[in-house]
Amino acid sequence: MYLSLHLRKWKTKSVRSLLAITFPLICFFLVYPFMQTTVQDTAVPIALVDEDQQEFSELMVERLYQEERIRIQLMTLEEMNHVVQTGEVEAGFVLEKGFTESVHNGQINDSIRWIRSERSTFDPFAKELIGAELMRIVLSSKAANVVSGEGVATWEEAYRYAESFWQPTPLFEMEFEQRNQNNPSSSSPVIQISEQIIFALFLLYAWGLGLVLFPSIIREKNSGIVQRIKLMQHHLFYYYAGKWLSILIAVIVTYILSSFGMLLVIPTSLWLPWVIWGVCVLAVTVTICYGLFVLCRHSKNVLVVIGLYSLGSFIMYMMVLSSIDLGGMEVASFFPHVWFGNNPLTYLGGIE
Amino acid sequence: MIELVQIEKYYKRKQVLAIPSFSIESGAAYGILGPNGAGKSTLLKLIASIEKPTKGTLYFNGQPYRHVLKQVRQSIGYIPQDIALYPELTVTQQMDFWLRLSWKQADQNFLKKMKRTLRLDEVAHKRLNELSGGWQRKLNLCIGMIHNPNICLFDEPTVGVDIAAKEDIIEWLSTLHNEGKTLLYISHDRYELERLSDHYVVMANGTMLFHGDKSLLQRNKDTILQHDSSHQELTKILSHL
Numbered sequence: 001m002y003l004s005l006h007l008r009k010w011k012t013k014s015v016r017s018l019l020a021i022t023f024p025l026i027c028f029f030l031v032y033p034f035m036q037t038t039v040q041d042t043a044v045p046i047a048l049v050d051e052d053q054q055e056f057s058e059l060m061v062e063r064l065y066q067e068e069r070i071r072i073q074l075m076t077l078e079e080m081n082h083v084v085q086t087g088e089v090e091a092g093f094v095l096e097k098g099f100t101e102s103v104h105n106g107q108i109n110d111s112i113r114w115i116r117s118e119r120s121t122f123d124p125f126a127k128e129l130i131g132a133e134l135m136r137i138v139l140s141s142k143a144a145n146v147v148s149g150e151g152v153a154t155w156e157e158a159y160r161y162a163e164s165f166w167q168p169t170p171l172f173e174m175e176f177e178q179r180n181q182n183n184p185s186s187s188s189p190v191i192q193i194s195e196q197i198i199f200a201l202f203l204l205y206a207w208g209l210g211l212v213l214f215p216s217i218i219r220e221k222n223s224g225i226v227q228r229i230k231l232m233q234h235h236l237f238y239y240y241a242g243k244w245l246s247i248l249i250a251v252i253v254t255y256i257l258s259s260f261g262m263l264l265v266i267p268t269s270l271w272l273p274w275v276i277w278g279v280c281v282l283a284v285t286v287t288i289c290y291g292l293f294v295l296c297r298h299s300k301n302v303l304v305v306i307g308l309y310s311l312g313s314f315i316m317y318m319m320v321l322s323s324i325d326l327g328g329m330e331v332a333s334f335f336p337h338v339w340f341g342n343n344p345l346t347y348l349g350g351i352e
Numbered sequence: 353m354i355e356l357v358q359i360e361k362y363y364k365r366k367q368v369l370a371i372p373s374f375s376i377e378s379g380a381a382y383g384i385l386g387p388n389g390a391g392k393s394t395l396l397k398l399i400a401s402i403e404k405p406t407k408g409t410l411y412f413n414g415q416p417y418r419h420v421l422k423q424v425r426q427s428i429g430y431i432p433q434d435i436a437l438y439p440e441l442t443v444t445q446q447m448d449f450w451l452r453l454s455w456k457q458a459d460q461n462f463l464k465k466m467k468r469t470l471r472l473d474e475v476a477h478k479r480l481n482e483l484s485g486g487w488q489r490k491l492n493l494c495i496g497m498i499h500n501p502n503i504c505l506f507d508e509p510t511v512g513v514d515i516a517a518k519e520d521i522i523e524w525l526s527t528l529h530n531e532g533k534t535l536l537y538i539s540h541d542r543y544e545l546e547r548l549s550d551h552y553v554v555m556a557n558g559t560m561l562f563h564g565d566k567s568l569l570q571r572n573k574d575t576i577l578q579h580d581s582s583h584q585e586l587t588k589i590l591s592h593l
Contacts, residue, residue, distance in 0.1 A: 001449070001452055001453070005438070005441075005449060008440065008441065008445065009438065009440045009441075012440040012479070013440070222434075223434050223435065223436055223437075224432040224434040224435075224436030225436045225437065225438065227402050227430075227432065227436065228430075228432070228436045228450075228495070228496070229453065230402070231400065231401070231402065231425050231428070231430055232425075232450065232453045232454050232455065232499070233453055233454075233455065234421070234422055234425055234455065
């Protein structure tokens with residue numbers, strides 16, 4: 001009965017109610033294109049100077065341009081020295097004059113110069129990629145040299161044949177995998193820290209929404225509705241229970257609805273454990289807070305304290321994620337966001 | 353029926369009410385008058401069992417309230433001064449909601465009569481926040497009495513309403529009185545008090561200066577005014593009664 005009353009109340013303020021429960025989802029969709037850009041921006045910027053400008057050096061440049069994990073900027077040597085020093089790029093690579101000839105001859109030593117500054121951090125990663133591309137060209141070239149030397153085929157034919165072994169997929173690939181921090185032995189995929197933070201923000205919003213709904217009890221008490229219910233029902237158990245259930249439904253629906261946006265970023269098998277566990281944490285947290293609010297006779301001060309606690313909980317979670325020393329982390333166990341972070345469902349290797 | 357014995361009520365150590373003894377006669381209509389802060393609303397809340405006395409005991413049919421609280425609440429209808437209703441619901445929805453909430457079987461004839469007298473059918477599909485103050489107060493009154501109580505407590509039932517709504521409310525209270533229900537209502541309106549009351553309670557500074565029927569009040573008017581002449585409003589009402 002109380003549930004239908006609250007549903008009816010929300011229906012009369014449908015636009016406001018809908019906006020309240022979909023606000024995080026709307027924010028997510030507004031921010032999502034920028035998130036994509038940010039992902040693109042996370043490609044390591046690398047300066048490249050092609051002093052050779054021959055067949056193989058141009059091939060190298062073309063292939064490195066296609067590499068998603070680095071962002072190649074072709075420039076002159078002077079420009080490169082400048083941008084490396086200013087930190088606009090992580091590092092610079094110079095394809096020396098005679099690069100194509102050296103590769104043809106199977107000589108690759110000192111064919112590429114690597115220039116970096118003290119601020120360079122991710123450039124070894126770019127070095128690996130450039131090295132891999134160079135090795136591919138050299139190996140194909142060496143194979144072509146051997147085959148053409150025996151007179152079985154021309155150099156170009158042998159080179160094309162050798163290259164065909166690299167496509168459509170290379171002979172071997174290096175795969176990077178992020179392991180579950182809680183269960184490193186499991187090979188199941190895990191979500192990124194940034195994605196966990198988004199889930200934690202949804203949790204914070206839903207919790208906050210619950211706190212915003214609590215004071216309706218104060219309003220109903222002040223207007224005499226609670227007194228009237230007490231006179232009519234002789235107790236307030238159903239009133240409080242109905243209120244709790246309606247708030248719980250509102251916060252859970254908000255959290256689940258918000259989380260739907262994450263399906264654009266992560267697969268369902270990773271999404272589901274975080275949604276289920278989030279709902280569990282949210283239900284326990286909101287129930288404890290509601291109980292406290294009712295037991296403290298609907299004090300506004302209690303509400304302020306709980307509000308600060310919810311913010312503190314999120315901050316504590318961020319500290320845990322940042323591996324900031326919290327004195328053995330015992331204090332962290334008092335915060336719902338930290339419970340959320342220790343998702344036991346991911347121990348099970350996700351839900352298929 | 354209802355008896356108050358040695359009642360005292362304190363709010364944060366401040367005494368707001370002290371009544372040595374007061375009995376409510378069945379079927380009587382009590383007009384409670386007195387200046388602001390006299391303890392009138394507190395008296396009604398104690399009788400309605402919304403608040404507990406700090407000292408003393410209330411009796412219902414000879415039994416202390418705490419032993420028969422359920423019966424007390426079944427028998428009493430309390431209509432607060434505030435509009436204790438959900439603003440988002442229509443008149444019909446309010447009626448349905450509070451009827452379902454009430455532990456007492458609804459008396460359909462009583463409900464029909466109440467709705468007809470207060471003309472609530474005219475605004476049946478309007479939400480509370482779309483109604484004028486007069487309609488809101490009439491609905492508030494109707495909901496407070498939805499379980500057809502025998503003792504009706506009204507805290508200024510006609511305050512801030514238009515003349516038409518006031519007439520409807522007074523007519524309904526007269527009907528209740530004629531049906532033999534016990535009424536206690538707070539009012540500052542002489543006309544209303546004269547038309548409805550056969551008993552009066554005069555209060556000031558948390559004490560009961562007088563309680564008794566109309567003729568007794570006429571005989572004791574001067575004594576009451578001598579006792580407390582500091583309140584102009586009380587003096588004005590009493591001199592006209």
